[in-house]
Amino acid sequence: MPLDEATHKEFKVVGTRPLRPDGVDKVTGRAMFGADMSAPGMLHAAILRSPHAHARIVGIDVSRALAASGVKAVVTRPDFAGDLKGESWNVLENVMASDRALYDGHAVAAVAATTQLAARDALKLIDVEYQPLPHVTDVDEAMRKEAPTIREGVADASVPKGMHPNVVRYHESGHGDVEKGFQEADLVLERKFRTEAAHQGYIEPHACLAQMGPDSKGELWCCTQGHFNVAKVCASLLGIDASQLRVTASEIGGGFGGKTTVFIEPVALALSRKTNRPVKIVMNRAEVFRATGPTSSSSINVKIGMTKNGRITAGEGEFRLQGGAFPGSPMEFAAMCAFAPYSLEHVRNVGWDVICNRPKQAAYRAPGSPMGAFAVESVIDELCNELGLDTIEVRLKNASREGTKASFGPKFDRIGLVETLEAAKAHPHYSASLKSGQGRGVSCGFWFNHSGETAVSLALSEDGTVSVSVGTPDIGGSRASIGLMAAEALGIDYEKVRTTIADTATLGYNDISHGSRVTYASGLATIKAASDTIDKLCSRAAEEWGIDREAVVWEEGHARPAGPNAGDFEPMSLARIASRMGRTGGPIVGHYETTPEGAGVSFATHLVDAEVDRETGATKILRYTVVQDAGKAIHPSYVEGQYQGGAAQGIGWALNEEYIYGEDGRLQNAGFLDYRIPVASDLPMIDTVIIEVPNPGHPYGVRGVGETSICPPLAAIANAVSNAAGVRLTELPMSPPRILKALDEAENG
């Protein structure tokens, strides 16, 4: 049966809102997070970090540290694999510097000692001779001819000749003839935008406990979005076999993309291998800011042409993103997503990946897309204002639909952008009146969503309950949604199912919990594993009844004869078959392994009302509404939570969050007192509207929802603030000093 035929089905369990299975553990403190694991004989480790933005490491003398009381080992770069290339080398270089410190906070050595205090004290006894080098932390500055070179020879073959060595990748996409399109327009606007790096801001700092013997067999407990990937990467960085390292994912206190790579895990393993003792590392918040994440900062030019009646005739964008001292900024995603909501005959996107003396960027919810949307949706808002057009009507007039040639190349399959716009237009929020000094902003946003390798196992117990094992850490409520889908497929109560995150020795390889993929991919694999289980249950019933397997069907949790010709037998429940499985052929376990290739893309439309205090420059978000296509909301409360979470993080990114570097290239605000994320009093109640346009690539129609919700907020808030202030804001964050400056420039020239 084609998948899209199933998306119209009626559900009994899917779409309900049972209590979250991890709720009691988390509110009582019983949940085991990364720092909660301990082991007998455990050592504590601390990491020495560069105080320079850029410096040559002339030498490291660890002899005084090794002689200190309680110190058991020190590791530096030679304690890791020495033959790595490409991204593996980049990851190792970020984990532990070789001959150069590339940013403030770059790890250069690590100590394991009997206490945390002894480890931290010993860091002061490591003598590192640095030769400071010129640095650059701004993306535009790093592209200038006179900028210091961060690293030679990093650029790949895509970069045109003549560019600065700090420009390491190039992207260009689009179609049509933008110059022709601009000539057809009645109004063409071009604006420059800048966004600062924002950290993912997860509550739980990185933490791990590692145990590895001299035989290179190891165990690792850590908070991560992808423990299979941790095993693979750590094995590579330590030069061991991946199957000899078993990794267990702890409960996770947020990730948002920032826990899709490794930072401290290889260090703990290297120290454990050296000492033959368990080693624990827990980052403090300053280390999290200085040496993990954040997202890229960006500098963007966007030019859009529009006719008097609101047709967009052409769009062009140039997206410059820095990704820290390593290649990999998501500039191509900024470029590909920015114009995706619109059906354009002429569109051109250019992206530049630039390296700077900053920490290696990590993914952050729909990496790149929020910056692209900020620029494009701001210019559309300004064009609508200039031409006196309704901002939602213009977006509807130009909206991408099924069959539209996307700005990034292919034609769209079934999508729900128009439905989000129509729901936003009909929402009471859009027609509510505003007072003087208040403004309303609208923005659309787009994200691809992802699939990835996935393996699921589903085992029955003799009492008729079900244990589902998945390999994707639960970062957004997936245990509930997986349990709901398993119960739906098997025809049993949700309460009969428990979903567990299995370790790396238990299942086949599972890709990271990223790309909004888990409810889609692990959900699909769970439904297929349930089908495999049902097939086995039906076979047991058929054998007991003495009829063919094909004469048995599965309905509402029972095996039944397919029809009168199959025989007259009492339906047999899952619990009944499970209770006898030891005597009818052994344990019943269903499983499914796949790399599904049908993750449906997703769109959202956000509405925001904001008020600007012209005296202080402070912004208050008065009202916020998220409208997003979920395909099918398996557990609507979690979907709404994802929508609200994306909006809340977007509010922080838009208004206050930023990495601030001093003239010396050092991070000035590595803590939550100076890096201001939104608190409850900064946020209004965030209203949500779930649109369900089923994804043809999933049996129940699921689309990922975790990332799209952060794509529109930067632009929606910027449009609201600009309309409230009467002056266009083009730099994020729109902090009070920036708003006061913009107001002053508008009033005084």
Add this chain to the structure above:
Amino acid sequence: MVDVVLWASLRPFANDQETVPVEASTVGELLRKLVVAYPGLEPHIDAGVSVAVDGRIIASGLTEPINPASEVVLMQRLKGG
């Protein structure tokens, strides 16, 4: 024969063509033959590409089928947060 659309910055490595004809029935065969025909594409394909077939974005599956009439577009490899 299927027409494969390249993103703009790949075109210099395929004689500046926007669309390249390739005889292939799967994604894997298509990528292999692209590299044979245009060796300059190899580092880009090795770095990771996704292939959109009739609007469905194939992130990594090499065995996914392609029909001669399919719309095939090369895209940069997808990832997420």
